[in-house]
Amino acid sequence: MPSEETRTKTHPTVRSSAAPEAREPGGTSTRAWTTRLLVxxxxxxxxxxxxxxxxxxxxxxxxxxxxGMSGSVAGxxxxxxxxxxxxxxxxxxxxxxxxxxGAVVCAGMAAIAAGLAIRPxxxxxxxFLAASALxxxxxxxxxxxxxxxxxxxxxxxxxxxxxxxxxxxxxGTALAAAVTVPLTDAxxxxxxxxxxxxxxxxxxxxxxxxxxxxxxxxxxxxxGPGERAGGPETGPGERSRATETGPEWAGGSETRLGDQAxxxxxxxxxxxxxxxTRDQQTxxxxTRDRQTxxxxxxxxxxxxxxxxxxxxxxxxxxLAVFFGLQATAAxxxxxxxxQIFRDAGVPxxxxxxxxxxxxxxxxPLAFVIPRLxxxxxxxxxxxxxxxxxxxxxxxxxxxxxxxxxxxxxxxxGVANCAFPLAxxxxxxxxxxxxxxxxxxxxxxxxxxxxxxxxxxxxGVLYQHxxxxxxxxxxxxxxxxxxxxxxxxxxxxxxxEDEAGR
Numbered sequence: 001m002p003s004e005e006t007r008t009k010t011h012p013t014v015r016s017s018a019a020p021e022a023r024e025p026g027g028t029s030t031r032a033w034t035t036r037l038l039v040x041x042x043x044x045x046x047x048x049x050x051x052x053x054x055x056x057x058x059x060x061x062x063x064x065x066x067x068g069m070s071g072s073v074a075g076x077x078x079x080x081x082x083x084x085x086x087x088x089x090x091x092x093x094x095x096x097x098x099x100x101x102g103a104v105v106c107a108g109m110a111a112i113a114a115g116l117a118i119r120p121x122x123x124x125x126x127x128f129l130a131a132s133a134l135x136x137x138x139x140x141x142x143x144x145x146x147x148x149x150x151x152x153x154x155x156x157x158x159x160x161x162x163x164x165x166x167x168x169x170x171x172g173t174a175l176a177a178a179v180t181v182p183l184t185d186a187x188x189x190x191x192x193x194x195x196x197x198x199x200x201x202x203x204x205x206x207x208x209x210x211x212x213x214x215x216x217x218x219x220x221x222x223x224g225p226g227e228r229a230g231g232p233e234t235g236p237g238e239r240s241r242a243t244e245t246g247p248e249w250a251g252g253s254e255t256r257l258g259d260q261a262x263x264x265x266x267x268x269x270x271x272x273x274x275x276x277t278r279d280q281q282t283x284x285x286x287t288r289d290r291q292t293x294x295x296x297x298x299x300x301x302x303x304x305x306x307x308x309x310x311x312x313x314x315x316x317x318x319l320a321v322f323f324g325l326q327a328t329a330a331x332x333x334x335x336x337x338x339q340i341f342r343d344a345g346v347p348x349x350x351x352x353x354x355x356x357x358x359x360x361x362x363x364p365l366a367f368v369i370p371r372l373x374x375x376x377x378x379x380x381x382x383x384x385x386x387x388x389x390x391x392x393x394x395x396x397x398x399x400x401x402x403x404x405x406x407x408x409x410x411x412x413g414v415a416n417c418a419f420p421l422a423x424x425x426x427x428x429x430x431x432x433x434x435x436x437x438x439x440x441x442x443x444x445x446x447x448x449x450x451x452x453x454x455x456x457x458x459g460v461l462y463q464h465x466x467x468x469x470x471x472x473x474x475x476x477x478x479x480x481x482x483x484x485x486x487x488x489x490x491x492x493x494x495x496e497d498e499a500g501r
Contacts, residue, residue: 034211035153037208037211038149038153038208038212039164040208041102041105041205041208041209041212042146042149042150042161042164042165042168043164043165043168044109044168044201044204044205044208045105045108045109045142045146045205045209046146046165046166046168046169046172047168047169047171047172047175047201047205048109048112048139048142048172048201048202048205049139049142049143049169049172049173050139050169050172050173050176050334050359051116051172051173051175051176051198051201052081052112052115052116052132052135052136052139052198053081053173053176053331053334053335054173054174054176054177054180054334054355054359055176055177055180055194055195055198056077056132056195056335057078057177057334057335057336057337057338057339057355058176058177058180058181058338058348058351058352058355059180059181059184059191059194059195060074060335060336060338060339061339061342061348062184062191063128063191063195066191067124067125067128068125069125070463071459071460071462071463072456072459072460072463073125073459074459075455075456075457075458075459075460075462075463076456076459077128077129077132077335078331078332078334078335078336078455078456078458078459079331079452079453079454079455079456080129080132080133080136081136081139081331081448082327082328082331082448082449082451082452082454082455083448083452084133084136084137084139084140085136085139085140085143085327085444085445085448086140086444086445086446086447086448086449086452087140087445088136088137088140088141089140089141089143089144089441089444089445089448090144090441090445091141092104092140092141092143092144092145092441093144093145093148093437093438093440093441095141096145096148096437100212100213101145101148101149101152102149102209102212102213103209103212103213104141104145105141105142105145105146105149105209106206106209106210106212106213107138107141108137108138108139108140108141108142109138109142109202109205109206109209110138110202110206111134111135111137111138112135112138112139112199112202112205113199113200113202113203113206114134114135114199115131115132115133115134115135115136115137115138116131116135116195116196116198116199116202117196117199118131118134119131119132119134119135119195119196120191120192120193120195120196121192121196135202138202140448143444144440144441144444144445145440146165146423147162147423147426147427147436147440148433148436148437148440150162150165150427151427151433151436152433158370158374158424158427158428159370159371159373159374159375159424160367160370160371162370162420162423162424162427163366163367163368163369163370163371163420164367165423166362166366166367166370166419166420166423167362167363167364167366167367169362169366169419169420170359170360170361170362170363170365170366170420171360171362171363172201173334173359173362174356174357174358174359174360174362174363175356176198177334177338177352177353177355177356177358177359178352178353178355178356178360180194180195180198180352181194181348181349181352182349182352183197308434308435308438308495308496308499309499310438310439310442310495310499311442312498312499313495313498313499314488314498315429315488315489315491315493315494315495315498316429316439316442316443316495316498316499317446318485318486318488318489319422319425319426319429319439319443319489320442320443320446320447320450321446321447321450321481321485322383322418322422322447322482322485322486322489323422323443323444323446323447323448323450324446324447324448324449324450324451325447325450325451325478325479325481325482325485326416326418326419326422326447326482326486327419327447327448327450327451328450328451328454328455328478329390329415329416329418329454329475329478329479329482330416330418330419331451331454331455332454332455332458332471332475333355333358333412333416334355334359335455335458336455336458336459336462336471337354337355337358337409337412338351338352338354338355339351340397340401340468340472341354341355341401341402341405343468344401344402344405345402346401346402346405350405354405354406354409355409357406357409357410357413358409358410358412358413358416359413359416360413361410361413361414361416361417362413362416362417362419362420365413365414365417365420366417366419366420369382369417369420369421369424370420370421370423370424373421373424373425373428374424374428377492378490378491378492379421379424379425379428379486379489379490380486380487380488380490380491381490382421382490383418383421383482383483383486383487383489383490384483384486384487386414386415386417386418386421387415387418387479387480387482387483387486389411389412389414389415390411390412390414390415390479391476391479392411393408393409393411393412393415394412394472394475394476394479395476396408396411397412397468397472398468398469398472398473401468415479418482418486421486422443422447422486422489425489425490426439426440426443429489429493429494429495430494430495430496431494431496432496435494435495435496438495439495454474454478457474458471458474458475461474
């Protein structure tokens with residue numbers, strides 16, 4: 001697909017004169033450097049996707065007292081993240097097609113930095129909410145584009161790269177929950193300083209994306225490297241195999257990153273697959289092309305793939321509802337769990353550490369679960385196992401919140417790993433880069449819309465009941481449909497097959 005971003009070679013031994021970097025030793029070095037910079041950008045961005053929320057959860061009582069918030073208004077505050085993710089997340093693919101995914105993520109990190117620096121000193125609840133919305137806007141577009149970027153440059157490492165990204169996300173979440181209270185105390189006890197310091201981490205995340213801002217760097221959400229318009233790259237049952245196979249894969253496809261040319265995954269740095277494997281992959285791809293109506297022939301320069309009618313896919317709806325229910329549980333946990341422990345008599349510092357334990361469970365599991373998911377034909381059993389852990393954790397919070405606090409924190413941390421599983425399934429339930437972009441935007445935007453009422457309703461129930469019995473009952477009840485739709489979303493289907501019926 002000829003464009004200013006992507007040049008595809010259709011023969012393994014012929015090097016196009018349009019890409020001198022591929023022939024020069026310096027070209028391989030540039031591609032390797034660019035890939036490393038991209039990985040650094042993904043990790044730093046992931047670290048910034050939750051501190052805006054969990055740092056507030058750790059200091060929610062102080063913020064409420066400082067701004068004069070009621071429980072209902074605090075519930076509204078904890079509902080702002082999914083609202084912003086739903087509203088702004090749907091814009092991400094369009095922005096990425098126009099400016100490039102790298103430029104959009106760079107702007108997103110800048111918005112996070114600005115919002116976190118402004119909100120503690122905005123003055124009043126309205127200003128605090130507006131500055132929070134600015135930071136959450138940056139988080140929203142980055143949330144949607146991360147799976148697209150992973151699919152685009154690491155097509156045969158979707159599980160491991162999603163795991164790395166999710167692990168960094170969990171680490172940032174846990175770090176903010178664990179150290180916000182101690183750092184606030186060290187800075188004189190001012191909650192404004194404790195919240196504002198996280199802007200520095202967002203500033204650091206801007207830097208790796210700056211080289212990708214020129215031109216339409218870091219690709220687009222509308223196309224994958226070397227993808228054939230309308231033609232599937234992998235079959236429904238294929239997991240961690242590269243989406244570009246045969247001669248195109250061997251010859252490589254170059255993606256323009258600003259003024260640089262880079263192949264996905266820096267294939268010049270890894271051994272070339274043996275000829276027998278490439279030939280078999282070519283035969284498999286050609287067979288799929290013949291069996292798929294309307295698919296373009298290998299190496300064809302057809303136009304952009306047509307947009308899917310994503311709402312016709314049952315799998316897309318199941319994944320969107322699963323995403324929404326797990327987001328509901330996650331934001332209730334991040335916004336209110338520390339308060340549950342504090343109301344049970346746990347000191348503020350310890351409550352923050354308990355929230356950090358819940359979040360840090362995602363560090364190892366966010367790396368293990370996606371890799372396991374890509375090796376299973378059906379991800380439903382993982383969904384059920386995570387749901388059972390969540391139900392056990394909620395039961396513990398209701399029966400003995402202080403006595404078994406550490407055990408409940410661990411169990412809820414395991415349950416929260418439904419998020420990296422959902423991201424992995426987004427990459428697995430679509431064959432192509434454009435399909436992943438559409439599915440990611442639909443699942444996340446629809447899912448976050450679904451999750452908006454949850455944290456708000458918890459705040460209202462908490463204020464009017466005077467305890468945590470009803471809110472915990474609500475959280476437990478929501479876990480049942482989450483398990484059901486997650487099981488359906490885990491089936492070995494693709495949205496391209498269903499949307500085309």
